[in-house]
Amino acid sequence: MPLQQKSPAAVRSLESPEEFFETRLEAVGFIFHGTVTEPNGKAHSVRSPSNLLHFARCPKLEKVGDNETKIWFRSVRVALKHLDELIGHHRWKWCKVCEREITQRILDQT
Numbered sequence: 001m002p003l004q005q006k007s008p009a010a011v012r013s014l015e016s017p018e019e020f021f022e023t024r025l026e027a028v029g030f031i032f033h034g035t036v037t038e039p040n041g042k043a044h045s046v047r048s049p050s051n052l053l054h055f056a057r058c059p060k061l062e063k064v065g066d067n068e069t070k071i072w073f074r075s076v077r078v079a080l081k082h083l084d085e086l087i088g089h090h091r092w093k094w095c096k097v098c099e100r101e102i103t104q105r106i107l108d109q110t
């Protein structure tokens with residue numbers, strides 16, 4: 001499944017450290033990082049992957065390793081849909097710090 005979409009893109013794969021850095025500076029949207037297994041079965045043999053979704057401005061993103069997959073999403077809705085399709089419903093989590101904020105944000109909207 002291609003990540004590219006017609007502009008404006010709602011999902012973007014962050015392939016270089018520079019791209020990741022710039023996206024964090026922009027601090028817009030959400031960033032996922034973790035280990036995505038290939039659909040063709042060539043899974044990276046990673047024992048306990050931490051697949052986490054953050055706000056783009058989350059300070060914890062500083063510690064993400066260079067070899068992890070990173071994907072940017074414009075909105076929560078896009079992120080949830082994409083991650084559930086890509087990784088599976090229970091195979092990723094919100095970052096603890098960001099989760100608090102997203103819960104608050106949802107509460108604020110209702």
Ligand SMILES: [Zn+2]
Pocket residue numbers: 053054055058059060061095096097098
């Ligand atoms: Zn976070």
